[in-house]
Amino acid sequence: MEERNSRYELQQSRNGLTVPVINEVFLHSIYNPIKEAEAFAETHSKSLAYKDKIIVLGLGFGYHVEQLAKILNRNHNSFEILIVEPNSKLVDDFISTRGFEDKNIKIINAPNVTDLFGSLDFVSYLMQKPAIIKHDASFILNQEYYTQLLSYQAPKQINQFGTILSENSKNLFSERSANTVNDYIDSIKSEKSIRNRNEFLLLAINEIRTTTVQGK
Numbered sequence: 001m002e003e004r005n006s007r008y009e010l011q012q013s014r015n016g017l018t019v020p021v022i023n024e025v026f027l028h029s030i031y032n033p034i035k036e037a038e039a040f041a042e043t044h045s046k047s048l049a050y051k052d053k054i055i056v057l058g059l060g061f062g063y064h065v066e067q068l069a070k071i072l073n074r075n076h077n078s079f080e081i082l083i084v085e086p087n088s089k090l091v092d093d094f095i096s097t098r099g100f101e102d103k104n105i106k107i108i109n110a111p112n113v114t115d116l117f118g119s120l121d122f123v124s125y126l127m128q129k130p131a132i133i134k135h136d137a138s139f140i141l142n143q144e145y146y147t148q149l150l151s152y153q154a155p156k157q158i159n160q161f162g163t164i165l166s167e168n169s170k171n172l173f174s175e176r177s178a179n180t181v182n183d184y185i186d187s188i189k190s191e192k193s194i195r196n197r198n199e200f201l202l203l204a205i206n207e208i209r210t211t212t213v214q215g216k
Helices: 033-042 045-050 063-075 088-097 113-117 120-126 136-141 143-150 158-164 167-173 181-191 197-208
Strands: 008-012 018-022 053-057 080-085 105-109 131-134
Touching (some): 053 063, 088 105
16 A cells, blocks of 8 residues: 555545545544535635636545535536546545546546646646645645645756657657757747647646746
């Protein structure tokens, strides 16, 4: 069992709902998870009124996310919620036990922050400037992970992207003469064209390289 699950169990709340307890941290109220989730969602009502794209830091067992979705559904014709959760076992247990009925809610299970920012879909979603909402119990449990995520800075040297690029992608990047990301960006701008999806990814990561992602 991975270190983040050294003490992991699923308990039953007073009203019969499943509550994960990981390393002595209760991810939801052991009395009434729904009531707690409703209060949590209400504290973010302002953001949910004008933002239709949300990133939630922490899955828990989904009760808080479902309440956020209810408010979003009242305020918008369409919306998206993307949950970032590093704990694979928690994700597997959630999906096998209850899952989300709402198809507007998606989970990204990324144990490593670098891999997360290597995802074109995730970076594209970030560029739409979603509201970022922290699930407090999850944040406490995975504080180092989420702190790295919120303060992430993309590598400056192109060769440092090696772990997230395929051999084909590396060959495509090598077509431009550049040693640093800034040189590469300048090359793209001077030609006023993007040759492939990988160059779009590099532009996107570069855009957030010096920006600290902050919740609204």
